[in-house]
Amino acid sequence: MIDFSQQLQTPAPPTMVVLISGSGSNLQALIDATASGFIPGRIAAVISNQPDALGLQRAQQAGIATQVIAHRAYARREDFDQALIQAIEAYQPTLVVLAGFMRILTPVFVTHYLGRLVNIHPSLLPALRGLHTHERALAEGLSVHGCSVHFVNQELDGGPVIMQARVPVLPDDTPQTLAARVLIQEHRLYPAVVRLFCQGRLQLKANTVWLDQQRLDQPLDLACVAL
DSSP states (O other): OOOTTTTTOOOOOOEEEEEESSOOHHHHHHHHHHHHTSSSSEEEEEEESSTTOHHHHHHHHTTOEEEEOOGGGOSSHHHHHHHHHHHHHTTOOSEEEESSOOOOOOHHHHHHTTTSEEEEESSSTTTTOSSOHHHHHHHTTOSEEEEEEEEOOSSTTOSOEEEEEEEEOOTTOOHHHHHHHHHHHHHHHHHHHHHHHHTTOEEEETTEEEETTEEOSSOEEGGGOOO
């Protein structure tokens, strides 16, 4: 008799390694989305370059493996990134997620994970790359602000944008109030993108985003995406 049970095993779900440096609020959104089944995958590990990152506690409370690789222990950025690659590879992830990871990654690291490395940024890229985006949005008098998830390439905050969420800039906004409204959208946006990737629907081809085997000419808008 042929035993079909071993031939028809369910494929293992996609796995993620999340890199953090701070409080990990976007990490928590991803933890909740995987726990609920919204993201059809699992977070295998959370790695931080900061030993006191609150996000490590979030991961531990969820039963997720954690590791600290302190960048200050390495004289060269390249050595830190090699140690980071070695730690990540122990989990063989489908996707590496940057969730408030405050390090500029070397070309070697980015190339190693190209097409499997995503980041969230608090602006409507390509506008306002870099830091202090909420202050700059107000200083420039923008009427609309938001956040973006993009594939990471060797250009800082310059990788192809996958999806964005928009928020209005209100007349009485401060950097703090604007940041708070954007963060609410970040917590919706990141799980939405990671869900699409884990479903096998997202790809990076020739520095362009493809969804369901079709090239995207512009980023998806979270408000218009049926998930």
